[in-house]
Amino acid sequence: MQHYKTSLHDEAATQALGKSLALCLQPGLVIYLNGDLGAGKTALTRAILQAAGHQGNVKSPTYTLAEPYQIQLKDRIIKFMHFDLYRMISADEFIEAGFRDEFNAETICIIEWPEKAEGLLPRADLEVFIDILAVGREVKLQANSEKGNACLTQLHFAPNL
Numbered sequence: 569m570q571h572y573k574t575s576l577h578d579e580a581a582t583q584a585l586g587k588s589l590a591l592c593l594q595p596g597l598v599i600y601l602n603g604d605l606g607a608g609k610t611a612l613t614r615a616i617l618q619a620a621g622h623q624g625n626v627k628s629p630t631y632t633l634a635e636p637y638q639i640q641l642k643d644r645i646i647k648f649m650h651f652d653l654y655r656m657i658s659a660d661e662f663i664e665a666g667f668r669d670e671f672n673a674e675t676i677c678i679i680e681w682p683e684k685a686e687g688l689l690p691r692a693d694l695e696v697f698i699d700i701l702a703v704g705r706e707v708k709l710q711a712n713s714e715k716g717n718a719c720l721t722q723l724h725f726a727p728n729l
């Protein structure tokens with residue numbers, strides 16, 4: 569399986585990575601975002617959404633746990649769910665909100681704090697690990713499925729673009 573590692577010197581580099589990732593998304597992709605508080609998980613999600621044509625705000629869905637978006641992938645409009653499970657208290661909360669149905673072949677799901685819902689979430693096609701450095705961030709992308717692998721194969725990222 570493919571993996572990819574790079575450093576992101578500043579927030580502009582995080583935005584550039586989001587833009588590159590937006591170009592290799594496909595329906596049904598499940599992406600886990602791993603990293604400490606303030607690592608840049610929401611910043612990366614925002615960059616992906618904006619690059620994929622979303623024009624409004626992208627806030628962290630801290631209390632609602634999830635926020636739905638519509639994005640444009642080539643000539644299709646696709647549902648994109650942004651989860652932030654940091655404040656999830658119980659499995660019931662996840663199940664009663666109907667979140668399990670969001671994991672389907674048509675919807676892209678990106679999840680901050682996936683470890684809070686261990687055993688409830690499907691496996692990730694792609695995992696993102698963000699580490700906070702003295703200056704900037706280090707990011708690792710790991711494919712865990714053929715779908716994730718196809719995404720990373722298509723990824724073209726030049727941090728200084």
Ligand SMILES: Nc1ncnc2c1ncn2[C@@H]1O[C@H](COP(=O)(O)OP(=O)(O)OP(=O)(O)O)[C@@H](O)[C@H]1O
Pocket residue numbers: 576577578579580581582603604605606607608609610611612628652654680703704705
């Ligand atoms: N490559 C980078 N270098 C330095 N700072 C960055 C970089 N990318 C993003 N940031 C900054 O890091 C912060 C990231 O905040 P963000 O809310 O995205 O973190 P998060 O991982 O979603 O945290 P939380 O777990 O609380 O949801 C922002 O202030 C953003 O400007």
Ligand SMILES: [Mg+2]
Pocket residue numbers: 609610611628652680
């Ligand atoms: Mg966040």
